[in-house]
Amino acid sequence: MRNYIIKRFFLFFPVIIGVLTLVFLIIHLIPGDPVELMLGENAQISDKEKLRTDLGLNKPIIDQYFTFMINAFKGDLGRSIHSQKPVFATILERFPATLELTLCAILAAVLISIPLGIIAAYRQYSIFDNGSMFLSLLGISIPNFWLGPLLIILFSVMLGWLPVAGRGGISHIILPSITLGTALSSILSRMTRSSMIDSLKEEYVTTARAKGLSENVVVIKHALSNAMIPIITIVGLQSGALLSGAIITETIFSWPGIGRLTIQAINTRDYPLLQGCILIISLSYVVVNLITDILYAYFDPRIKYE
Amino acid sequence: MNRIYDLQFTIYDLKSIIISKTRVFVGGSIIIFLLLTAIFAPLIAPYNPKEQNLYEGLNTPDHKHPLGQDRLGRDILSRVIYGSRISLLVGILVVGISSLIGVTIGSISGYIGGKADEIIMRFCDIVLAFPGILLAIAIMSVLGPSLNNVIIALCAMGWVSYTRLIRAQILSLREREFVVAVDSLGGSSSRIILRHLLPNVISPLIVEATFGMAGTIIAEAGLSFLGLGVQPPNPSWGSMLNEGRQFLLIAPHLTIFPGLAIMITVLGFNFLGDGIRDLMDVKR
Secondary structure (H helix, E strand, O other), X not given: OHHHXXXXXXXXXXXXXXXXXXXXXXXXXXXXXXXXXXXXXXOOHHHHHHHXXXXXXXXXXXXXXXXXXXXXXXXXXXXXXXXXXXXXXHHHHHHHXXXXXXXXXXXXXXXXXXXXXXXXXXXXXOXXXXXXXXXXXXXXXXXXXXXXXXXXXXXHHHOOOOOOOOOOOHHHHHHHHHHHHHHHHHHHHHHHHHHHHHHHOOHXXXXXXXXXXXXXXXXXXXXXXXXXXHHHHHHHHHHHHHHHHHHHHHHHXXXXXXXXXXXXXXXXXXXXXXXXXXXXXXXXXXXXXXXXXXXXXXXXXXXXOO | OHHHHHHHHHHHHHHHHHHHHHHHHHHHHHHHHHHHHHHOHHHHOOOOOOOOOHHHOOOOOOOOOOOOEOOOOOEHHHXXXXXXXXXXXXXXXXXXXXXXXXXXXXXXXXXXOHHHHHHHHHHHHHHHOOOOOHHHHHHHHHHOOOHHHHHHHHHHHHHHHHHHHHHHHHHHHHOOHHHHHHHHOOOOHHHHHHHHHHHHHHHHHHHHHHHXXXXXXXXXXXXXXXXXXXXXXXXXXXXXHHHHHOOOOOOOHHHHHHHHHHHHHHXXXXXXXXXXXXXXXXXX
16 A cells, blocks of 8 residues: 555656646747747837746746746746736636635535436436436536536526626536536446446345345445445546636636636736646646545555556 | 346346447437538538628528527528538547557557556656646647647547557457467567457447547537637537627527537437447446
């Protein structure tokens, strides 16, 4: 277990350096002059030169790379071209909104999918099973950039129950959480179903039934508790992926998180801010995956690093 | 007692096969319908998808325009029909190129092993550290929006899953007796890979590619929705949704129909992938 965690950590750092390198390269892949792209062709030469110096683009690329890496490890991601505020502080301001949305989406997904998956597995090949699995396939196939507007049309425009956009009370977060959580919910219900089907066939379930325990105890306490390990892993791995889905969801609902900030950075060609957003989203994803892997090894000691 | 259990499992197996075949049939029918729509778009579409009629902007569906008209009075049905061309073209090209890259690199990684394998796998880890379409968003923001760049960005993201799949398959096949036999008879590495290993990884590759089509179509539409993909006036389902977003409150038909087209297409590929996987008994 300890060896697994140590080896997992050894894999974590090269990935972090790789991500930083790739993000650094993005700004250098811009065809033409990045400064002209950011400020426009008609900008004054003095402004262009100032920005070039501020971004360090006049230095050799190797120097730029090492400066970027050292600064990134210190938490200095440069300054936004438009607001002139430090990029890291700007992203930190937006982080709670994205975290709130992601956690609510996970909660909504778990509350819907796990009961659905358990009943589907218990009544395998019944109408309920087929119906819920069709719904989950539908959930994976509905793009969130369509589901979001549909929910707005139904619940905000036609019924007038929920606000169209923005961040505020509980009523504001319901539609964005459903939009973001639907795909996760579909994946989870399928995973819960298959995991529970395997678990219900195990001998310890037969033993529990033979002891005369009630079906509820057999299913929840004996089968589900053993089926939970793969389910928790999927929740962990997919939670990180939600950060990418948040870019679209936040854009639809004008949710003031990192996702919307990323799109704003693209639209205003604020490349230092864009670099920072991409970096923070990827690093959060890598860290969540690391924590999931370690928890997985903790809950299932049979896991070994190959 | 055992007989009852056997019978029960046989019925379960039978039900499972029927469900899988139904999925393949439904998914396959949707995709064939879409392919035909894309190929014969000029014959099927009632109007030119780029033809504007500003006096009829945002008109709701009627007998002349069954799905209504957009902001510039263009016929939405014709744009949805032509949009299938872009979605399928991007899907086929991205999945084709990504799987070709994946098969080549994955075979080398899995068969040769050692340092090459280690370097390739660490590079895959780095690409996989960018969740969802984040890497494609980053690439598009630098390269600028166009159809070619969408294909480049999605290939840059897509090859990894095929590489990992092929590598894992080759690793498990490499030690099998038929491969060891060819090796001991003096078969070259390229012959072993091309003639003996790759034919055995076709089934999981087909399943992965089918799901890959669904993922690619959603990713292309997502990029276009964000304004980073195919640009107007070209009719892409994602960019139609992006245009529709501005008129969500007064003209919801601009949003409903292109989204429905994306969902049905993706559902078709997911149905087909699910069905083939269960029939071929492939574990993903």
